[in-house]
Amino acid sequence: MSRLIVVSNRVSVTKGRGAAGAQGGLAVAMNGALRKHGGIWFGWSGNEVARFTGQLTMQRADGFTTATIDLEPHDVDEYYNGYANRTLWPLFHYRIDLAEYETEFGRGYERVNEQFANSLVPLVEEEDLVWVQDYHFLPLGERLRAHGLKNRLGLFLHIPWPPTRLLVSLPYHERLVRAMLHYDVIGFQSTEWLESFLHYCRKELQADVDEDSGTVQLDGHVAVARAFPIGIDYKEFMAFRGTQTAQRAYERLAGSARNRSVVIGVDRLDYSKGLPERIDAMERLFTTHEDMVNRLLYVQIAPPSREDVRSYQEIRATLEQKTGQFNGAHSDVDLVPIRYVNRGFGRAELFGFYRAARIGLVTPMRDGMNLVAKEYVAAQDPEDPGVLILSRFAGAAEQMSDALLVNSHSAEDVARALWTALHMPVEERRARWEKLNAVVRDHDVIGWAEDFIALLAAPPFHHM
Numbered sequence: 001m002s003r004l005i006v007v008s009n010r011v012s013v014t015k016g017r018g019a020a021g022a023q024g025g026l027a028v029a030m031n032g033a034l035r036k037h038g039g040i041w042f043g044w045s046g047n048e049v050a051r052f053t054g055q056l057t058m059q060r061a062d063g064f065t066t067a068t069i070d071l072e073p074h075d076v077d078e079y080y081n082g083y084a085n086r087t088l089w090p091l092f093h094y095r096i097d098l099a100e101y102e103t104e105f106g107r108g109y110e111r112v113n114e115q116f117a118n119s120l121v122p123l124v125e126e127e128d129l130v131w132v133q134d135y136h137f138l139p140l141g142e143r144l145r146a147h148g149l150k151n152r153l154g155l156f157l158h159i160p161w162p163p164t165r166l167l168v169s170l171p172y173h174e175r176l177v178r179a180m181l182h183y184d185v186i187g188f189q190s191t192e193w194l195e196s197f198l199h200y201c202r203k204e205l206q207a208d209v210d211e212d213s214g215t216v217q218l219d220g221h222v223a224v225a226r227a228f229p230i231g232i233d234y235k236e237f238m239a240f241r242g243t244q245t246a247q248r249a250y251e252r253l254a255g256s257a258r259n260r261s262v263v264i265g266v267d268r269l270d271y272s273k274g275l276p277e278r279i280d281a282m283e284r285l286f287t288t289h290e291d292m293v294n295r296l297l298y299v300q301i302a303p304p305s306r307e308d309v310r311s312y313q314e315i316r317a318t319l320e321q322k323t324g325q326f327n328g329a330h331s332d333v334d335l336v337p338i339r340y341v342n343r344g345f346g347r348a349e350l351f352g353f354y355r356a357a358r359i360g361l362v363t364p365m366r367d368g369m370n371l372v373a374k375e376y377v378a379a380q381d382p383e384d385p386g387v388l389i390l391s392r393f394a395g396a397a398e399q400m401s402d403a404l405l406v407n408s409h410s411a412e413d414v415a416r417a418l419w420t421a422l423h424m425p426v427e428e429r430r431a432r433w434e435k436l437n438a439v440v441r442d443h444d445v446i447g448w449a450e451d452f453i454a455l456l457a458a459p460p461f462h463h464m
């Protein structure tokens with residue numbers, strides 16, 4: 001079996017019981033995949049140094065090795081806070097109103113991609129498969145080829161791919177996508193993002209695109225683009241069932257809710273997750289059904305994320321204000337309807353919280369996949385499962401059509417789904433859950449990685 005080298009911006013080894021947090025779906029998924037397959041996980045340490053050296057810090061983790069480099073503060077600013085999170089992230093989540101186009105960000109992004117290529121090349125042996133993750137490294141494949149690497153190179157995008165009409169608002173968009181075509185395999189979370197990508201290649205680059213196989217040919221490069229919906233590490237997650245930590249977390253939440261039904265949200269504090277809109281939906285529900293005030297407890301767990309970026313500071317302030325206002329208006333001496341918790345929890349605790357919740361509220365405005373939806377389903381009691389309310393704008397909606405699918409822009413729609421979920425008979429809850437759970441169980445992160453790696457290892461085309 002070829003050695004696997006995974007590259008991602010964030011390298012974060014999760015520990016079942018330890019403090020987990022805002023590291024997001026990519027880190028949780030890569031832990032699962034690498035534990036199974038072994039290999040090297042290469043990326044940014046998360047630390048800053050005055051002068052970039054490219055010096056690698058190697059550490060042995062659970063079945064794999066991590067290799068990390070430190071970055072200079074202005075690189076972090078321009079590449080990570082700048083181009084990745086102030087330009088690409090909002091644009092790719094359809095928020096061109098928030099996207100900032102600064103030449104310095106673009107330069108920093110290219111510079112750091114080159115630094116990554118420089119540090120990575122000496123690590124790579126002839127037969128290695130190199131698998132790059134996410135929007136931080138769209139041009140890394142091209143950089144690696146420029147260094148003479150002939151290995152198979154794959155890219156997986158964890159976030160949506162925007163419609164062509166939005167993407168063309170990005171200066172130098174052609175250059176960015178042309179650079180991506182140096183990868184052999186390009187993976188997306190859903191067919192919707194894949195189709196947008198192929199559409200762009202055909203329309204804007206006049207590439208030769210075969211929709212059926214996902215093959216894109218341009219200037220002698222052949223890349224294959226496919227949808228590989230990511231899953232959770234089902235076995236690892238299910239091992240928390242019945243643990244003391246999960247049980248205690250369950251009792252803590254269920255007990256403190258007393259006779260109210262718990263609605264749970266678990267998200268990085270990000271404007272793409274639709275958190276203020278959830279409060280609007282609660283408001284709508286409480287206005288139309290006054291009795292709901294005494295029947296629901298909404299727990300939103302939202303650890304801060306990307307705190308140096310202004311739009312993230314703003315979403316945090318907005319949420320604090322809205323939660324405060326809402327609770328001010330609807331609380332009583334012995335009742336507060338929203339518990340807003342700004343921190344991370346261990347994965348075993350999350351399991352217990354999910355299980356204690358009658359409703360999983362997963363309503364992003366736009367999301368590559370959304371693993372919380374899958375974790376919520378996995379954690380349910382098969383005899384008395386809760387109901388998943390899922391935004392149709394999450395990649396997960398393509399696979400999870402037995403959830404209550406909602407338009408997260410419509411407070412009315414989400415409020416209606418909350419009411420329906422609360423009144424759903426147990427037979428219907430079980431029937432929906434069984435289908436959803438089969439999807440989550442049968443399409444886990446291990447299979448996801450295997451499928452991607454299989455195509456990467458044996459592509460039906462030749463590198464020219």
Ligand code: ADP
Nearest residue numbers: 020021024025028267268343344345370371372
């Ligand atoms: P994203 O990658 O955009 O953050 P996902 O829903 O795909 O969104 O993945 C989020 C992952 O991070 C899930 O595995 C979830 O359990 C984890 N996570 C999110 N918030 C917390 C938290 N407060 N504590 C622990 N884990 C969290």
Ligand code: F6P
Nearest residue numbers: 010022023024025026027134158
């Ligand atoms: O899964 C999407 C993602 O953007 C990952 O790429 C990223 O690691 C994660 O969310 C959390 O964001 P960050 O690494 O910027 O804290």
